[in-house]
Amino acid sequence: QVQLVESGGTLVQTGGSLRLSCAASGGTFSSYAMGWFRQSPGKEREFAAVINWNGEITRYAVSVKGRFTISRDNAKNTVYLQMNALKPEDTAVYFCATDASGSAAPPFVPKDWGKGTLVTVSA
Numbered sequence: 001q002v003q004l005v006e007s008g009g010t011l012v013q014t015g016g017s018l019r020l021s022c023a024a025s026g027g028t029f030s031s032y033a034m035g036w037f038r039q040s041p042g043k044e045r046e047f048a049a050v051i052n053w054n055g056e057i058t059r060y061a062v063s064v065k066g067r068f069t070i071s072r073d074n075a076k077n078t079v080y081l082q083m084n085a086l087k088p089e090d091t092a093v094y095f096c097a098t099d100a101s102g103s104a105a106p107p108f109v110p111k112d113w114g115k116g117t118l119v120t121v122s123a
Contacts, residue, residue, distance in 0.1 A: 002027035002112040004096050009117030012086055016121070020081040022096030022114060030054075030074040033099040035108045036081045038092035039116075045095065049081060053102035064090075086121045093118050 008020040022034070033052050039045040049060045049070040058070050069082040079096055094117055097110040 002029070002032070002098050004098070004112055004114030006094060006096055006114045006117040009094060009119045011120045011122060013122050014086060014088060016086050017082070017084045018086065018119060020083070020094055020096075020117060020119070022079045022081075024077045024079075024098070027098070027112070029077040031100075031102055032111075033102050033104055033108070034070075034072060034079040035097045035099060035110065036068075036070060036079075037095045037097060037110075038090075038119075039095070040089075040092040047108060048094070050099070050104045050108050051079065052104035057104040059104045059106070083119070086119075088121045088123045091119060091121045 003025045006022045012018050035050040036048040037045050038048050051058045051070045055072045067085045072079040096114045098112040099108050100111050
């Protein structure tokens with residue numbers, strides 16, 4: 001089982017930028033696809049971005065494409081989410097997750113979850 005710890009969430013103004021990190025321990029990080037999901041108050045958890053095992057293939061939700069960038073450093077067992085041009089509707093708890101397939105192709109089948117980090121975008 002992989003333990004995932006997200007960090008980097010904070011309060012930011014509209015139009016600002018933020019980088020989230022997700023550090024993994026246990027398991028074989030470099031073989032997993034990694035995804036970022038988010039959950040806003042009163043809403044279901046939704047997919048944001050995924051990166052395949054070697055970082056060469058990424059996929060994004062329409063709502064974040066062009067503003068968010070997912071990346072990974074397998075030497076550091078860490079996946080990142082660079083968020084630019086933030087909007088109030090990006091306010092959510094952001095979670096990272098593993099997909100044992102290693103592929104960025106849908107569907108993402110989450111195996112392990114972190115506990116999340118809160119991003120708040122003020123208007």
